[in-house]
Amino acid sequence: MARLSAARYGKDNVRVYKVHKDKETGVHTVTEMTVCCLLEGEIETSYTVADNSVVVATDSIKNTIYIKAKENPVDPPELFASILGAHFLDTYKHIHKANVMIKVHRWTRMVIDDKPHPHSFLRDGEETRNVKAVITRDSIHLTSNITGLTVLKSTGSAFHSFLRDEFTTLPEVWDRILSTDVDCSWTWKTFANLAAVQKDVALFNKAWTDARTITMRTFANDDSASVQATMYKMAEEILEAAPEVEKASYKLPNKHYFDIDLSWYKGTKNTGADAEVVAPQSGPNGLIFCEVSRSVPTARL
Known part of the structure; x- marks a missing residue:
C-alpha cells in the first residue's frame, strides 16, 4: 500500500x-x-x-x-x-x-x-x-553561503608526499598554480524565533564580510601544502571570527593548469620552474570538501 x-x-x-x-x-x-x-x-x-x-x-x-x-x-x-x-x-x-x-x-x-x-x-x-x-x-535554522567567487594564485601552492600505488601517475610538485571556485557555507546556532533574528541582525553582514575576507586572505597568504590544509585553516578562522556560528564548510574544486612541453620547438623550456604558458583544464578536476564544527554545539536561547 x-x-x-x-x-x-x-x-x-x-x-x-x-x-x-x-x-x-x-x-x-x-x-x-x-x-x-x-x-x-x-x-x-x-x-x-x-x-x-x-x-x-x-x-x-x-x-x-x-x-x-x-x-x-x-x-x-x-x-x-x-x-x-x-x-x-x-x-x-x-x-x-x-x-x-x-x-x-x-x-x-x-x-x-x-x-x-x-x-x-x-x-x-x-x-x-x-x-x-x-x-x-519554535525555531529558525539559517545557513549562509558564498558561491561563484573564483580565485587563483600563480605560486605558493604545492602537492607532494601523497600516497602512491600502481595506479599513480601524478608527479609530485613543490610549486604550482592553485585555482578554485569558492563554495563556502556557515551554519548559525539555532534562533528561537523571528525576534531573535532581528535582535542579532548586525551579525549577518559582518559574518559575510569576514568569511569573504578570510577566504581570500588565507588563500593568498597560505603556503599551501594541499587544498585540504588550506580550506581547514579558512574554516577555523571563520569560527573564530563569528562565535555565533556553529560550523563552517568549504567545497572547493581544484581547477587544474597543466604545463605544456614546448621543447619540440627549438628546445624551448616551458615546464617546471620554466613554465609560463600553461593549459587550463575544464575537467576532470579534484573536488575537496570539509566541515569544521565547534567541539560542543550549543543552542541559542
Whole structure:
C-alpha cells in the first residue's frame, strides 16, 4: 500500500530587485535576488485526494515575496528569509515549515573619476551571497553561503608526499598554480524565533564580510601544502571570527593548469620552474570538501 512520505511545494526562481533611495544624499543602494520558497504542513490531501482547499497558490507565494520585499528590508538576506518564513506560518495554521532559499546577485558600485557613483553599478563576477532558512514555529535554522567567487594564485601552492600505488601517475610538485571556485557555507546556532533574528541582525553582514575576507586572505597568504590544509585553516578562522556560528564548510574544486612541453620547438623550456604558458583544464578536476564544527554545539536561547 502506498503512502505520501514527504511533500513540499512553492515558488522557485522569483526574481526581485529592490532599490533603496536616500533622499538626503541622492545615493541609491540596490539588491537583486532570486528567491525560492517551499511550504510544508498538513497538505497531504492535495496530493492524495485532490483536495485543493489546503493549497496556498504558488502565485500567492510569489506575490507575498514582492509585498514583503516592499514592506521590509531585504538586507541582510538572513533577515528577509526569516521574515518570509514567519509570515507563512503566522498566516496559515496548517503550514508548519517554510523553506526559504535566497540568492543575492552581486552588484558593485561604479567608481567614476575616483568617486563612488551614487546610482551606477557593475557586475564584476558571478559570485553570489546565499541563504537557506528553515522556519518552524519554535525555531529558525539559517545557513549562509558564498558561491561563484573564483580565485587563483600563480605560486605558493604545492602537492607532494601523497600516497602512491600502481595506479599513480601524478608527479609530485613543490610549486604550482592553485585555482578554485569558492563554495563556502556557515551554519548559525539555532534562533528561537523571528525576534531573535532581528535582535542579532548586525551579525549577518559582518559574518559575510569576514568569511569573504578570510577566504581570500588565507588563500593568498597560505603556503599551501594541499587544498585540504588550506580550506581547514579558512574554516577555523571563520569560527573564530563569528562565535555565533556553529560550523563552517568549504567545497572547493581544484581547477587544474597543466604545463605544456614546448621543447619540440627549438628546445624551448616551458615546464617546471620554466613554465609560463600553461593549459587550463575544464575537467576532470579534484573536488575537496570539509566541515569544521565547534567541539560542543550549543543552542541559542
